[in-house]
Amino acid sequence: MRALTQRRSHTPGVEGPGPDLYVNATSAWLKLLAEQPSRILEQQVSYWGETLRHFAEAQSALAGGNLTAPPDDGPADRRFANPLWQTHPFFNFIKRQYQINADALQRAASDLDIEDMTERRRIDWFTRQIIDMMAPTNFLATNPDALEKAIETEGESLVRGLDNLVRDVEMHGGEMIVSLSDRDAFRIGENIAATPGTVVARAPLYELIQYRPTTAQVHKTPVVIFPPWINKFYILDLKPQNSLIKWIVDQGFTLFVVAWKNPDVSYAATGMDDYVGSYLEIMDRIQDLTGEDRLNAVGYCIAGTTLSLTLALMKQRGDNRVNSATFFTTLTDFSDQGEFTTFLQEDFVSGIETEVRDYGILPSTLMQRTFSFLRANDLVWAPAIRSYMLGEAPPAFDLLFWNGDSTNLPGRMAMEYLRGLCQQNAFARDGFPVLGQMVRLSDVTLPVCAIACETDHIAPWKDSWRGIAQMGSRDRSFILSESGHIAGIINPPSKKKYGHYTSDAGFDGDSAAWLAGAEKHEGSWWGRWGEWLAGRSGPMVPARDPGEGFGPAPGEYVHERP
Numbered sequence: 001m002r003a004l005t006q007r008r009s010h011t012p013g014v015e016g017p018g019p020d021l022y023v024n025a026t027s028a029w030l031k032l033l034a035e036q037p038s039r040i041l042e043q044q045v046s047y048w049g050e051t052l053r054h055f056a057e058a059q060s061a062l063a064g065g066n067l068t069a070p071p072d073d074g075p076a077d078r079r080f081a082n083p084l085w086q087t088h089p090f091f092n093f094i095k096r097q098y099q100i101n102a103d104a105l106q107r108a109a110s111d112l113d114i115e116d117m118t119e120r121r122r123i124d125w126f127t128r129q130i131i132d133m134m135a136p137t138n139f140l141a142t143n144p145d146a147l148e149k150a151i152e153t154e155g156e157s158l159v160r161g162l163d164n165l166v167r168d169v170e171m172h173g174g175e176m177i178v179s180l181s182d183r184d185a186f187r188i189g190e191n192i193a194a195t196p197g198t199v200v201a202r203a204p205l206y207e208l209i210q211y212r213p214t215t216a217q218v219h220k221t222p223v224v225i226f227p228p229w230i231n232k233f234y235i236l237d238l239k240p241q242n243s244l245i246k247w248i249v250d251q252g253f254t255l256f257v258v259a260w261k262n263p264d265v266s267y268a269a270t271g272m273d274d275y276v277g278s279y280l281e282i283m284d285r286i287q288d289l290t291g292e293d294r295l296n297a298v299g300y301c302i303a304g305t306t307l308s309l310t311l312a313l314m315k316q317r318g319d320n321r322v323n324s325a326t327f328f329t330t331l332t333d334f335s336d337q338g339e340f341t342t343f344l345q346e347d348f349v350s351g352i353e354t355e356v357r358d359y360g361i362l363p364s365t366l367m368q369r370t371f372s373f374l375r376a377n378d379l380v381w382a383p384a385i386r387s388y389m390l391g392e393a394p395p396a397f398d399l400l401f402w403n404g405d406s407t408n409l410p411g412r413m414a415m416e417y418l419r420g421l422c423q424q425n426a427f428a429r430d431g432f433p434v435l436g437q438m439v440r441l442s443d444v445t446l447p448v449c450a451i452a453c454e455t456d457h458i459a460p461w462k463d464s465w466r467g468i469a470q471m472g473s474r475d476r477s478f479i480l481s482e483s484g485h486i487a488g489i490i491n492p493p494s495k496k497k498y499g500h501y502t503s504d505a506g507f508d509g510d511s512a513a514w515l516a517g518a519e520k521h522e523g524s525w526w527g528r529w530g531e532w533l534a535g536r537s538g539p540m541v542p543a544r545d546p547g548e549g550f551g552p553a554p555g556e557y558v559h560e561r562p
Helices: 019-035 037-063 089-110 117-133 144-152 156-171 233-237 244-250 272-290 302-317 338-344 346-359 364-389 398-403 411-423 461-470 511-516 526-534
Strands: 197-202 206-211 217-219 223-226 255-260 295-300 322-328 432-434 437-439 448-453 476-481 500-503 518-521 540-542
Touching: 019 037, 019 117, 037 089, 089 117, 117 338, 117 364, 144 156, 144 364, 156 364, 197 255, 197 272, 206 272, 223 272, 223 302, 233 244, 233 255, 233 398, 244 255, 244 526, 255 272, 272 295, 272 302, 272 411, 272 432, 295 302, 302 322, 302 432, 302 437, 322 526, 338 346, 338 364, 338 411, 346 411, 411 432, 448 461, 448 526, 461 476, 461 511, 476 526, 500 511, 511 518
Parallel strands: 223 255, 223 295, 295 322, 322 448, 448 476
Antiparallel strands: 197 206, 206 255, 217 540, 432 437, 476 500, 500 518
16 A cells, blocks of 8 residues: 555546547437437347346256356457366356456447547447456456465465565556566676677767677668667667677678667657757767768667658758668558557547646656557456466566566657647648758658568558658668567567568559568568668678777666666
């Protein structure tokens, strides 16, 4: 209880939907009741009829000593893997009734006559959240795995679970955020983010790392990666076996990577202009360090969006020092907000606006919670069950360690991104203001290559494709990787796990036409992109030693936690 009192109060807008959603849902239900009362009655009769039938069948089977699960034609559900869900009378009854309840909720929501597609998406999203939250596996009394473990350990698992719960509440300042990984299992710069390099520049908003070459010669044109500042850059350098940073260096490129500052309240007034200005300053520093006139730039996620803004500004200024640009899972056209529709409406965004006005930053805990509920069963409920009910320690998993190492966002930057880019879609429409000039997506005219991921729920590939299609570049390549936002990018050739698609269909049609003409290739896209990049990186020259600089990689900023 003492730990919970540490929780900072949040504006209601970031805790739940605003009253408009409730009014619209209620109005739709009343309209259905007035115009089609038989439909409402049919819903109720169907639900209670199925519930009573289930109860009668369970009673009958129990009396006969043979209560087993009925045929289940739906997809396999990992939550109900324990055999007791099939064989034990109590658990079997609970499981089946939950499925009946879930189906009734989904049908009731889908029957509402809601013309506004945004409201429709939100109601469907919240309905799924309620269904997932109320799963019997989320409660001790109806979770056979937790009960078996408690009996087996004579209650010790529950004691450990309480310890884990208190630890998480204390660690996250009173917030109920479950730890996904063992934070003591990895040491940044030692067994994670350990590719050798040097911090060659340091500024209030970033550190610039130049990696030590592993080949005698390198391509003449250097490469710089701008990673997102929502998380730390070392997603690209988890360990040698799956480090994209190490792989790029091994291919003979002079590689620079940006490590962004984890902002505190003193960065409240830092906006998109400051990040774009940092991009330009970083390019200046790379040119000074290498003596080269041109460079190749890579942007990942939100950093790719900002790279696009920077390139559009440079085009207007006549600055052509970027030879080519690569975008990893990048959105530039936000006309379809996808799974973020729920979080990009006025109630939530206004709540964030109040939050950043009061505290100066968009806190990492709020961002982490938001992203987790996009995949609640995998990132909220299942980890909570393992940690709090089964009393298990969080796994030593590098990807989840990184996922939990999130950062704050400057208040001004967060609102400019949410309002101007996401809500208004200004960059793809009338233009977005950057350093006193209005830039548009069509201003990006240099050679580009985009990598999107087939099951990406953060930056859906079709939306990424649509943004690339609107760029003014004549030289455009698009690669579609299998898997999601992270696994599709961090997919080393050695694993041979996920394939990728390329297409000669071009950008005159839509994404469906592109996919219809696509060819699948086995294995990672890294090699294909490496060839594309090498063709735009000039001849080979002697390798460049980064020297001592400001100290070894991964630098100081990466260690900062909220």
